[in-house]
Amino acid sequence: MINNSYRSRSFVLTHHHSHNRWMFISVIFLGGIILSLLLAFVAFGSDFGDLQEQSSSLKLVIILHRHGDRTPTQTYENDPYKDEQKYWPLGWGQLTMVGEKQLFELGKIFRKRYKSFISRFSVKSVRVMSSDIDRTLMSAEALLAGMFPPEEDQIWNKELLWQPIPVHTVPRNYDKTISLKAPCPKYELEKKRILKEIKQNETVEDKQFFKYVSLHAGQNVDSIREIETLYTCLFIEELNGLILPVWTETVYPKEMREKAALSMSTYAWNTVMKRLHGGPFINEILDYLKNKSRGRLQDKKLFLYSGHDITMVVMWRTLGFNEFILPAYGASLIWELHHLGNDHYVKMFYQNNTKEREPYELQIPNCLNPCPLDKLFAITEEVRPTDWDAECKIDSTDY
Template sequence: MDLSTKSANILIILTLQISSNIFAHSIKTTDSLELVAVLHRHGHRTPEHLYKNDPYKDEDKYWPIGLGQLTNKGKMQLFNLGKLFRKEYESFIDKYSVKAVRVNSSDYDRTHMSAQCLVAGWFPPSGDELWNEELIWQPVPIHSVPTNNDQILAPLAPCPRFWMEREKVMAEMASKETPEDKELYEYLSKHSGDNISTADDIAALYTNLQMEELNDLELPEWTKKVYPEKMQPKVDFCAKSFTWNKILKRFFGGPMVKEILHQFYEKSRGNNKNNKVFLYSAHDTTVYSFLRTLEFNDFEYPEFGASVIFELHRIYDKFVVKLFYSHAAELVPYELEIPNCPTPCPLEKILNITEYVRSVDWDTQCFK
């Protein structure tokens, strides 16, 4: 190798290193940030259902705000999460604008209220936004569709093909059950007063017990024999069953992936120029299934206020995606590496690797 060639190679290497360092530095700031999408679970709530022998069935006494409702603790969780986002993105967006911020929610009281609390923490009014000196708050529109039409945030819109596929998965699990499983069903049925005969039944009862425990109520003595340890495996399987295979991921998590990446794609094409933030207020199942659809298959189940944050950056006219996650409202989000895509992930790359789950045509493929 002659000296000129060697010098040229050194120059190339130094140029690449400098470019790499600039790239790494700029991605940590909001200078290159184009769009943020946040998918989060609602905050702490009351139980949604009560079992027959539930010692806390007196709703007026124990659940005066109603079943399945956001508690004061839940409100504060999401309000503080909004404050965290305000601090994180204050140089990117410092005030609310209906043109810049779009808030979407599933059609449940607790998700609507969670979205309102998050936005209240993120965008407190100031200056000419103040309309009432006694109330440092501003109204923000929350968008949702009826649950039976929702394909994204609480995906319960009719889809026979999805439910048939999930039923196969559940039947396969049931075929492998042991005598110990049968004993568990019988024990839970006897003490709860409900007919507990499937893994879904166990999951529903488990959630009820968990919500009562998280609301500082002492669980009945009989639960100590089975809750949480013996019930947990069935609950874990049920949580995963919604995205157990590619077909299920396509229908249950795919529409949410499609929604966020569609907004990123449109932004990269020069559309939606005013948009800066998309918020999606949803459920534990939504967040968990979304992560599994992206092939994060080993995560713990998300707690109240868990959030997935997608960022779209533009660096040297190239669009890249960064992903952050917080397991609970009280935890600071940390960066994740998107499976099969190096960090930061080129937008074109993530569009390619998610093409299958994003390509579902609900109106035709759900009814085949």
């Protein structure tokens, strides 16, 4: 007769001496790991994806985005598509309907991400700035339409679920933060020096490349700046479904893209250029972060900047990121101020394009993640001008 007490033994003890014991132990071990991961996800889920905005630690958001899809600002001599009336009826450098939709979608992405932090528009909580050019102004408006559709008492026209939101700008020749067109003689001198240095270091292959492109473009193309312009033109034409000339197949997109990315990076190549070109913007956003952390700007929750690819690249490099990038339409840099414990921290994100539903978090160079606000001030000190106008002046030591 079989002892019933033996039957009642646990499953583990019953199989302790069986040939399957190691398999069983492995299953139990893996199950424990999976259970731990699930518990961790539940415990820390508020730090992931869509839930991040629900964190009570979030105090301020600053967003810099590039405008949407546009027409070319210029073409080249042998361009088969340079007839403005036929191919670009909107005019040169104008936001397209595709671009409008891109930024509207970007606004919806930000609305979803920050809905519990800032659910509706108010002039007290939101300030929007743009460079003084059609495509960035229109991009800002399209983004705002997606991010802040009117709700309840904000609905002033039931046939149009849209509300007017102020977008601020300054003339381009005074703009040292977004369009970066404010005159700075010392910066221009340094930029010319760097471009000359790059030109002097060209290889035989580089010279052959420029000669080939010049021959087929029908104009002299002998610098990475001119390649950048040409690459952008071809890129836009390709996006619009136009068949590129056969001669481009050996140089576009790879080689031209590499040189275009190099060209963009030279706008903030060294510390002097970062300080004079990117420094004013860094000073501005750090002032917002500092004032918010000290109890000022109590009502402000969002600062939004509508800019260009060059704005994005200059900020990227000024903060110490060295990777060469060519920001897509609608690409965005995001700064979030969080109050954790007794201190304030900054998290930084990059939205690569308007198709991605979530930005990915960046590791700010030379800082922890998240980055203590005081540390962010310290690591950016050498690229923040104390008197921009004075530092832009040229003296005898600059030659």
